[in-house]
Amino acid sequence: MKIRRCIYGAVLYVGILLLFACENDLRKVEQISAKKMLVPVDKSTGVEIIYSDSSIVKAKLITPELLNFKTEKPYIEMNKGVTVIFYDPYQQESSRVKADYAIRRERENIVELKRNVVVTNIKGETFKSEELIWDETKKRFYSNRLVSITSNQNILYGTSFWANEDFSYYEIVQSTGDLRLTGEQGF
The missing domain is CATH 2.60.450.10 (Lipopolysaccharide (LPS) transport protein A like domain)
Incomplete structure (x- = not known):
C-alpha cells in the first residue's frame, strides 16, 4: 500500500512538473519564427x-x-x-x-x-x-x-x-x- 502511494505521488509530481515546464508564450514563438523568415x-x-x-x-x-x-x-x-x-x-x-x-x-x-x-x-x-x-x-x-x-x-x-x-x-x-x-x- 505504501509503495502504491509513493508511485502515485511520484507520477503526480512528474505530471505537475511537465505541465508547468511545457508552457510557451505564443507571442515569443511568433516573433522567433518571423525573424527566421525574413531574408x-x-x-x-x-x-x-x-x-x-x-x-x-x-x-x-x-x-x-x-x-x-x-x-x-x-x-x-x-x-x-x-x-x-x-x-x-x-x-x-x-x-x-x-x-x-x-x-x-x-x-x-x-x-x-x-x-x-x-x-x-x-x-x-x-x-x-x-x-x-x-x-x-x-x-x-x-x-x-x-x-x-x-x-x-x-x-x-x-x-x-x-x-x-x-x-x-x-x-x-x-x-x-x-x-x-x-x-x-x-x-
Missing part, C-alpha cells in the same frame, strides 16, 4: 544579363525570374527556367544551355543547373542530363549524373562527364551507346 531578397522579372570581358561579349543569360538572396552566403535562384548562350571571339553562338532551374552560389562561382538540362554546341551535338554544374573559375561544366549525348545518328550514354564551356571538347565516364561509323571514321 532580404531582390526579385527581378524578364531578366537578360550580358557577361563580357574586355568589351567582348562572352555569354548571355536569359530567365523569366531571378531571385537574389542577400544572406551570409549570397546566392541567385532562377526557379522558372534559364537559358545561357555562349559566344566565340567572333560573336557567334558556340553553345546554348537550358534548364528548368538554376542556382548560382556567388562566393563559390558555381552554377547548378537542374531538371531537364539540355545543351547544344556548334557541331550540332545535344547533351542531356538532370543536373549540370558550371564551374566559372575553371571554365568547365561537369555532371556526376547520367548523361546522354546525341550527334548525327549516334547516341552515347555515360555515368558522368565534363566539358569545356563551348562543349567542343568533353570526356564521358563509363560510356556506352550506339555508334554508326562511316568509311572515313572506321578503323
Whole structure:
C-alpha cells in the first residue's frame, strides 16, 4: 500500500512538473519564427544579363525570374527556367544551355543547373542530363549524373562527364551507346 502511494505521488509530481515546464508564450514563438523568415531578397522579372570581358561579349543569360538572396552566403535562384548562350571571339553562338532551374552560389562561382538540362554546341551535338554544374573559375561544366549525348545518328550514354564551356571538347565516364561509323571514321 505504501509503495502504491509513493508511485502515485511520484507520477503526480512528474505530471505537475511537465505541465508547468511545457508552457510557451505564443507571442515569443511568433516573433522567433518571423525573424527566421525574413531574408532580404531582390526579385527581378524578364531578366537578360550580358557577361563580357574586355568589351567582348562572352555569354548571355536569359530567365523569366531571378531571385537574389542577400544572406551570409549570397546566392541567385532562377526557379522558372534559364537559358545561357555562349559566344566565340567572333560573336557567334558556340553553345546554348537550358534548364528548368538554376542556382548560382556567388562566393563559390558555381552554377547548378537542374531538371531537364539540355545543351547544344556548334557541331550540332545535344547533351542531356538532370543536373549540370558550371564551374566559372575553371571554365568547365561537369555532371556526376547520367548523361546522354546525341550527334548525327549516334547516341552515347555515360555515368558522368565534363566539358569545356563551348562543349567542343568533353570526356564521358563509363560510356556506352550506339555508334554508326562511316568509311572515313572506321578503323
